[in-house]
Amino acid sequence: MPIELHDLRPVLAPLISALCAGGVFVMGTSGRWRAIWSLAAAGLKFVIVWSMLPGTLAGSVYIFRVGEILPGLSIAFRVDAFGLFYALVTATLWVLTTVYALAYMKGSHALKRFFGFFALCISTTVAIAFAENLFTLFLFYELLTVCTYPLVIHDQDAEARRAGRKYLAYTLCGGAVILAGMLLVFHSAGTLSLAEGGILGDVDDHRVLLLIFLTLVGGFGVKAAIMPLHAWLPAAMVAPTPVSALLHAVAVVKAGAFGVVRVLYDVFGVNLLKSLGFATWLGYLAGFTIIAGSIMALRQNRLKARLAWSTISQLSYILLAASLLTPAAALAAIIHLANQAFTKITMFFVAGAIEHNTGKTHIDQLDGIGYRMPWTMAAFTIAGLSFMGVPLLAGFITKWYLSLGALAADSGGFVALMALSGLLNAAYWLPIIYRAYFRETGIPQLREETPWMLLAPIGICAGYVILLGTGAQAPLMPFSLAESAVRLAFGLEGGIP
Amino acid sequence: MRKFLALVLIAALGAVLIAAVVNLPEPGTTDSPVHTHVSAGYIKGGHEAGGADNLVTAVLLNYRAIDTFGEVTVIFTALIAVLAATSLAGPTERSGTQNIDLKTTRVPVSPVVSFVVRLMAPFIATFALFVMLKGHELPGGGFQGGVVLGAMLILLALFSGRTDKTDDEELPPGLRNWIRAAGPLVFGALGLTGLVFSGWLFSLPDHPFWREMVMIGLELGIGIGGAAVLVGLFRALREG
Amino acid sequence: MSVSDLFDLLILALLITCVLGIARVRDLATAVTLFAIYSFVLCLLWAHRGAPDVAMTEAAVGAGITAVLFFTAIAKIGRREK
């Protein structure tokens, strides 16, 4: 049993971003104050979240209870290994995204609104990570929907509004379905607290369990963009690039995946799910999404659209891994939260940098871009290779553990699926890299590197992708955190088999 | 078709209502709950405790004074409502021959009618006052007296031959507003004096003399206030 | 059946006649007149049933004031039902 410590930090971390949002809304007309507030809050939050790492690794759990708003429904925060892992990814990427966004968005309209809601998004994301119970999770999950909406329709043209409508329609319906599931859980279990090993152990009605599974996984699956609930994500591409990065790499889609994993491990629990067999179907659906998403990505010419479809595909790795219910696969699921986030955000940053620098948005315009922006495209190459599963890069770790987990679960078919997916990834990333470096344009390419405020975050992310692939086992790296999360979920002592 | 439906609906409704009434305790039998429970208490204690020979008045002004307070408020509110609703449109210009503007084109009043009305007015007014003042002993009371008084004033306005004014326009407008509110206000006063003298809101004094005085005061308030409201309604309708 | 009962029946018959008349006539002034008659008959009924207070109110309000107010309103809107 982990040691529970009452601590202010679990609530402080989301609060800081909320405060920052307040500051931006009040004083944000001036660009300088916007930058100061955003950077200060990002940095402070980064420190706070990291400061909880040693304690969590040592096996303690930080708790802060805000209060009960309805009988049985309380707002409470609890930092366990899995939550902290997700929060770490978010806090780290927020710092980078803030720097990037400050440079990228310069001169756009409604910046006060943009940075205000940007900060709010991060606030809610960390709150989701630290949610002690399903209600708190749901609360901030919905708030996240509300806060990202102004970002999605930032451009306020017809296309943005259409995308925003679609986004809201999907996510709000998803939210309503989660609410139904939550009512069912509360009714049948009497509690909503997330607990290792699940809270539904005493429920015997198979139909109720199936209904809970469908509503909760389906509801969170909307944001996790599992097919056929994915259609909002490619549409949401119209948002400014830092938003796309935020939506696709950190906040929104990960919140969905995080929610599904929480439901599987902390609401149902591994043992109950194994006896029920629902998760197998989720696995098949996720497998289908991996392949179908990749095939769709192949057909896109717009860079951001290809990234979006690839995200759909990549996210289902997490769901697939989680649904296998073996410790190694679970490890893959958790690590992939970070792997996919850093890799994908690198790509989005690059896509944004290209658009910002050259105005090019389509893949067939990218001939020779590698000479114009060598550092930028180098980062892109690293990310692409990582997705393909080249060893020593982050993506390989996921694939490795996922395959191990699939074998342990006697689902060898998924190993072949991994291989196929790697091939498909190669099929849609390699042409871009090829174009960038080996296609002659006829016109001599001038060196025109990305401004440093954009380049620095790109470089750091790319570096991290390498770090995740090579030094994952080093102490204080998130890998050990993921391991302890898996140990908690599976009730294991010692190492992962 | 609609007519038929309406008929069916009314017939069904009527059947239900009759079924209910038929199943009620027989009216007039002495052992029905209406007579044995609360009413019996009123009949027993009405003269002494209720302080009025007319038990209806005892119930209205004493036992259930707060109900009567509500009722006079409804009457007052009705006047406010009509004033608020009609005058907003302002004096409207109307066209068409069938609309008669009472202010300008009046049906000529026969001198005989006019004379009779004027002759009768003092007697009607006296009767109204009598009904109000004696309401606690004999049938009648503030409501009835007020209506008679109001009817008399309207009658005068219609038939006295004067075309421009109702009688209450003779009063200064400030005073008129006070008189119209007389009903709720006397009850407000009763509420407070009751609290001061006998410890309960809406209670009458124990001393028989003062109780009678208070009752007369209430009846006059209800009556004169009611009459003013009625004349006000008439005026608002005529002008609005 | 006593005389008193007969009186009651007569009054009830009158009431129903008045009500049907009110529902049928298209001329508003006639309807109001019928309504006043209805009230007055009702007043008789109250008096006969031993409720003089109610009877007085009915006579003054139902047959008196209400009719006057209705007529005033009809003078404004025209007497034919449209």
Add this chain to the structure above:
Amino acid sequence: MSAAAHGLALVVLVPIVGGALIPALFRRFPTAAWGFALASSALTLAISISLIRRLLAEGPFSYAAGGWPPPYGVALHFDRFGAAIAVFSMITLLVLIFSRRYIPAVVPIARIPLYYALVMINLGGMNGFLVTGDLFNLFVFMEVFSVSAYALVAMARGPQAGLAAIKYLLLGAVSSLLVLFAIGLIFAQTGTLNMADAAGRLDAAASIVPTALALGALTIGFMVKAALFPLHVWLPDAHASAPAPVSALLSAVVVKAGVIGIIRTLQTFSDHGSLQLMPLQSLLIWLGAIAVLWGAVAALVQSDLKRLLAYSTVTNIGYIFIGLGIGSATAASGAAVHIINHAVIKAALFLAAGALIHQSGLRHIDDLRGLGERMPLSALALGVALLAVAGVPPTAGFVGKWQIGLGALETGRPLLMGVVIVGGLLVLTYGVRIINTLFFRPPLHVRVVTSREAPPSMLAAILLLAASSFLLGLAGKPMLDFVAPAILPLTDTG
């Protein structure tokens, strides 16, 4: 007899006498009526708070008006439903504050005192209705607040308001008649008008037919007042065409009287041995469910902002009746809390909408595009209140919906839970549409660009209500605990 008990009669006396004084006092200085009305409603609020303090200390208590012991006199009775008077007085106070700048723009100056008089009398009638323990007294005060409400609707300009008021008046009069008829039936069977006394004596009545009919007539009568589907037809017209503060008052407070009337009815009849309330309760559930969906769908297709809000009242009344019909402790307490929470939310909605409409002179949703830029605070308040009315957690609207949904599950009605959630989702749909229009669309109308933020008196009321409609959601647990003892008589039957 502590001083607080007198307050039970004073919460009725003070606003009504205050209201009756206004036309006489302020004939010469019409605009000064505002301060007087404000003071008397503040006094009423203070009295009702002292009543609640006594309630918390000693439990429910009665006051014999005139010193006559029940059943001879009229007993006023204060229980936890009656505690709603504090909220209603508070809302009236805020509506009055809002009216300061709003009413002179829509009502001719000489008639301003009439408006304030009507609002005060309405408050007095509501308070009387809520605290009385006597059937006939209930009817009398129902008439007091109804008549003033008809008049308040008619105060708006234009022929539409007049027609709406007439429609409201006709249906209201029929419903009053039904209630009166039922009271007559009860009196004929029991010989008493005191509710508690009558409840005890109904069982001994000779025949069950009149009792059942009385129950039916009371239910239908109060259903009209509460605007429960399908008897809601008067509501959209009346609430859309009335002046904004009046709409707020009607939608937030006055329709709730009908709901409380039904609660009182159920309480009175719940002791009856042979009369089963079950069929009535399932009827309420069905009508409530249809009302939720119908109100939400009808609101979706409205183009007029206030009409849309009026239909949202239909939806929310549906929610309350679902909760009452389910009758389990969870659901009934949720419904009881939703009475209060919806009052606050709806007042916020109508006042914020009123401010937007008033400042811009436009009332169609599409015309209001981009107004959030010019009137950020009012628009923000409207947005918060819209989220609250949709029941987004943790706003005030969530409390009732959660409890009612949970109650539906507890009593084995999963489909009803579906209705609760789908209704919320539909409400959210039009909420988002309005928020979108206000904040994320470029102005279409030149008047939007020239609009200015509402004056401080309006803003104060709006912001306070909007903040409450958020914060009350966080206070869900204490509120549920507060109403818990009061709903026990209801749950016994369910």
